[in-house]
Amino acid sequence: MFANPAQKYIPFKPFTADFAERTWPSRRITTPPIWMSTDLRDGNQSLIEPMSVDRKIRFFDQLIKIGFKEIEVGFPSASQTDFDFVRKLIDENRIPDDVTIIVLTQAREDLISRTVESAAGAKQAIVHLYSACAPAFRKIVFNMTCDEIKNLAVSSTHIIKKTMAKYPKTEWHYEYSPEVFSTTEPEFALDVSNAVAEAWGATPDNKIILNLPATIEATTPNMYADQIEWMHTHLDRRDSIVLSVHPHNDRGTAVAAAELAVMAGADRVEGCLFGSGERTGNVDLVTLALNLYTQGVHPGLDFSDIDEVRRCVEYCNQLPVHPRHPYVGDLVFTAFSGSHQDAIKKGFAQQKADQPWEVPYLPIDPADLGRSYDAVIRVNSQSGKGGVSYLLEQEHGLVLPRRLQIEFSRAIQRHTDETGREVTASDVFDIFNSEYLTQRTPWSLVRHRIEGDPAAGEGRHFAITADVMHEGDKRTVTGVGDGAISAFVDAMALPVRIMDYHEHAIGTGTDTRAACYVEVRLGDSATGFGVGIDRDIVTASFQALLSAINRHAKNGVESDPQAIESETTPA
Incomplete structure (x- = not known):
């Protein structure tokens, strides 16, 4: 790495002085923004293999099902496939009446004409014009002055209005993006935006969408929020503007940038499902929406079958969703710890x-x-x-x-x-x-019979006779006690102490079984559990006791009463 990054990377400073007028840190998001999906345009442009028309149709239908009302469907002047797709949506009447499609264009008259033509006939459509305004683009990409950049945006807006007028059956709307707003001087971005809004003739009844993209995420989310609030408070026709943001994820903080931008005054958010897009992607609309949901704010989007959404996106994008992706990844609701x-x-x-x-x-x-x-x-x-x-x-x-x-x-x-x-x-x-449950060596239960025995002495009211197997030999044992288990312990003639006992039913009705858990100490050994399951609760408890004894035996504890007696009786 470069030895002194301070000499190589100059942090972008959006304001010459600190923006002390900020109010967004004390705000909360209480209503969702307007959502705009750019999966079929920005997301599609970033794919290794762009979507076919069939895949785009499937994705479009999924976005409708989720509840998106604004969908950017393509860049029709840049691709015949995109143009044909937009026409297919319109000609086959695939666009619901309450959904507005968006088509993107660069600031060139021939491209604008082609773009408007692609959307003509739709009930309602937005033409989205973008032009880069940042210093590096002015100097390196276009070799244009600030005035030339502004004039290009204004003249292109007039061309769009003129071209739209050729197709009066469509309800047209307009969106403008000063591309790379994130590294454009705010004063210049404001100047261009005000000029474009005036050229469009923006009014409260004929609003312009002003989209302020973090085309390259270059600052911390709080600085982006400062930029948005500064524009929000300084725009000339704020009541005639839908203020939109389009955060990219170069720094990995697009979700935070979008959330703070909405707190700072943004009305609308553009992004992709699961963060698809160029480089590290656009802001993830699923994460944004469900973040709102967890704060008690319904996002107005339906992710009640998020696995279906993921399958659709993975199929159409031909890219996997990471298993740790928020809310939707295979492992996000999984705990191993x-x-x-x-x-x-x-x-x-x-x-x-x-x-x-x-x-x-x-x-x-x-x-x-x-x-x-x-x-x-x-x-x-x-x-x-x-x-x-x-x-x-x-x-x-x-x-x-x-x-x-x-x-x-x-x-x-x-x-x-x-x-x-x-x-x-x-x-x-x-x-x-x-x-x-399968611990049946050396002891296993064959059958048993329990009887009350009042003559057995005080507190010893149960008598048991049981047939058990020990190392393949059948033995009949008898014992008494104040309960069935204590009688069985007496019958086994082993130094058994029951330290704990639990039971519960499994299932209901005729399928009910009993589960018994017995913690046992055999002689001086450490305690250990046995488990028994049977339709009869008493049988289950006996099986649990033998399970514990057998597990002790497996660990080397003597479990044959005859052997124990011979060890403790003098020769």
Whole structure:
């Protein structure tokens, strides 16, 4: 890199003195701006392979479905494909009555004529003229003075008015952009804009759209907002002007620039879905709109099926949307981090349908965008108990006690460390099944019978006879206790202490099953859980107890009562 960037890059200073009159920092956006999609023009120009007519039709229809009322459909003087597309929209009556199309032109009479001709016959259309005004363009590209640049914009406006008059059946409107406004001296941009508005004859009933583009994003968003507010307060015919902005994303701050520009007085925003456009793209209208939505302001655009919008844009642009793209990316509602998963799980548990959205880490309800909750929590080596237990609960109805969540998360951690990959919800259940539900060695339950036994002594009212398998051998055991589980523990004749017990139903009606979770200490070993699932709650609890005993045995803890007795009885 250049050793001293201060000598190579001179920051653009929009004002000779600080703009102390700014008021935008204290404002809030309470209503959406006018939205203008330039996907079919600016976005299309930037594609490796520009859209075919069929793709443009599909994209146009999607923009209509979303709710755009102003759509820039092409640069008809620059491309026969664009000209034919505009004519197709008009001739085939594809434009709804409440939608206005926009066609772009440079400041040349032959190009203006071709552009107006392309849109003739539409119910309403906007002709959008642009001419570059920035010093570098005046000097390097056009070799023109400020007066020559201004005269070109004014004379082109007169030509547009004259050409529009040839097609009186169309309701014509006019938009002018002092291109590269972002690096144009504000005083000169104001002079040109006022002259163009006068040439158009702008009135409150015949407004001109004045578009102030950050053609090259060259300053911080607050400086762009200062430029917009300065123009907003200094324009001669402000009540006859729709003030528009067209931020590009060269610095990666187009969304912030657009939001601050609206706070600074802009009425309208031009951009593309998901930020398509030259270089780093135009401002992303989806992000802007949904940012408003999360602040309680309906944007007037419908993204309730955002995946459909993404699929359309990816197909038409032949470019992917990044998986981390705000609101729409495959992973933006996905949490891998254990602490994030735990917070989201708790948030979902408390969130009520009729209450304001308040789920940690999720600034918007995925359901509002047509996204499901299925992929909100996914598990990899960074995940913890919250995510794992959430997947089991969502997919299989298993509500794990907290200590079991912690214990099972270690099994998941071992798996992800060994494989180095993400585990799916299906993987999680398979691991849970292997770790707890299919633990049938050395002990398994064959059948049992429970009877009340009042003569068994105080507090020991249940008697059990059970057939169990141990290492392939069938044994019949008996025991008594003050409950079914304590009677079964007595029958097993093992030094078992039950430290915790939980149960709940899975499903409803005739399909209901019981899930039991038992935390057990066998002898002096550390505690460990067992899990059982059965249509009968008692059977499920016995299976859970044997699951815990078997897991202890798997870890080397003696679980044969005969062996334990021989070890503790003197020879």
